[in-house]
Amino acid sequence: MEPKRYDGIFLASFGGPEGQEDVIPFLRNVTRGRGIPDERLEEVATHYRANGGISPINAQNRALKAALEAELERRGIDLPVLWGNRNWDPYVPETLQRAYDIGHRRLLAVSTSAYASYSSCRQYREDFGMALEQTGLTGKLEVDKVRQYFDHPGFVAPFVERLTEGLAGVRGKLQATGTEGAVDAPEQDPDARDVHVLFCTHSIPTADAEASGPRNREFVESSAYVAQHLAVATSIMDTIAEADTEWSLVYQSRSGSPQTPWLEPDVNDKLAELAADGVKGVVLVPLGFVSDHMEVVWDLDTEAMETATELSLAAVRVPTPGIHDKFVAGLVDLVCERTVENNIADxxxxxxxxxxxxxxxxxxxxxxxxxxxxIAGSDEADLSVGAAE
Structure with a gap:
């Protein structure tokens, strides 16, 4: 799109409960329309209840909002940052209404999801489209959205930095335990083949994976979602020059009916396979995630780490981008690609x-x-929300 003059940035995210009483209402929001009983939701609720009923994602979004505001101020860019969620307060519709009431007319959205899939891209576009209709702001308030940023340098650089640290950490663990002759020759690094990198992302139904991306392009495994993760993982491994270190793309956080095919292998199944093959250490890279929210701290830090311990695998989980300065600067760069003022043409x-x-x-x-x-779709006149004049 041609650059425009926006008067605010909308940080859009998933949302999460902020206390034990919020957990089931939040999960009802997440699963709305799917007819899942509270008894089944309570099984998932244990993840949140073990953390006091609080999802880390809200505090992380507040920190990201503050970091974006600081970076915008540092650059002299006068664009306020609003924050709204899909599934918990502050909700998207209410935030849009407040934005309009205080004078905003054109917002540029940044979501906390980097890849192409229904839940990580199109559903956010639907969230805004439906919210504009719900609030009666269609044609009065315009909302656009920055591009998906899976391979933007600002998103990838923190993973490169932290994977390098993670590999050093897991090899240090192997040396400390005497793996691969480290007791006899402590100055010798463990063999690269003893360490495996697992790039972890959210599993999604294979039908959603195959529907991801535009229909006029071909992708590995017929999925933009899968292809994007594989491409970014390859770029990271090439950057750190770890030619002898093997890696895999694995999935986590599966939910829904067991009869519905989802992307595999699951991270825990892959850990068992690697241990059986003689791998001694693993580095878990949460490549599909922007921040260390519940599906990272539970599915990786709790379940996957427990699996690794049971299998006697040395394991390190590297951090997500969070509020890393390069990630925050990259998000502001994405905004500047779309704005007339402070425009970045590259x-x-x-x-x-x-x-x-x-x-x-x-x-x-x-x-x-x-x-x-x-919103933010072409030739969808029967579905799209029209821009404000």
């Missing part, structure tokens, strides 16, 4: 799949449950 991408699109084509990351009003 659109960097570290893989051959990008840079991704400012405007999505019809059918891109389509929802198998039916189409809804949607």
């Amino acid at each position: 659109r960097p991408a570290l893989t051959g799949l990008g840079p991704w699109y400012d405007v999505c084509t019809p059918g891109c990351c389509a929802n198998r449950r039916g189409a809804k009003p949607t």
Whole structure:
């Protein structure tokens, strides 16, 4: 899209409970329309209840909002940052209404999801489209969205830095335990083949994976979602020059009916396979996530780490980008790609799949449950929300 004059930034995220009483209402929001009974939700609620009923994601979004505001101020960019969630307070519709009431007319959205899929891209576009209709702001308030940033340098650089540290950490653990002759020759690093890197991301139904990305492009495994993760993982491994260290893309956080095919292998199954193959140490890289929220601290820090311990695997989990200065600066760069003031004409991408699109084509990351009003899409006049004049 051509650069525009925006008057605010909308930080859009998933949301999470802030106390024990919030957990079931939050999970009802997440699963709305799927008919899942509270008894089943309570099984998932144990993850949150073990953390006091509080999801880390809200505090992380407050920190990210503050970091974005500081970076904008440092650059002299006068754009306020608003924050709204899909599933918990502050909700998207209420935040849009407040934005309009205080005078905003054109917002640029940044979501806390980097990849192409229904839940990580199109659903956010639907969240805004439906919220504009719900509040009666269609045609009065315009909302655009920055491109998906899976291969933007600002998103990738923190993983490069932290994987390098993680590899050193797991090899240090192996040396300390005498693995691969380290007791006899402590100055010798463990063999690179003893360490395996697991790039971890959220599993999604294979039907959603195959629907991700535009229909006029071909992708590895017929999925933009899978192809993007593989491309970024390859870029990271090439950057750290670990030619002898093997790696895999694995999945976590599966939910839903066991009869529905989801992306595999699961991280815990892969850990068992690696241990059986003689691997001694693993580095878990939460490549699919922006911050250390519940699906990182539970599924990786709790379940995967417990699996690694049971299998006698030395394991290190590296941090997500969070509020790393390069990530925050990269998000502001993405905003500046779209603004008239402080414009950045360059659109960097570290893989051959990008840079991704400012405007999505019809059918891109389509929802198998039916189409809804949607922003930031082309040729979707019957579904899209029109821009304000």
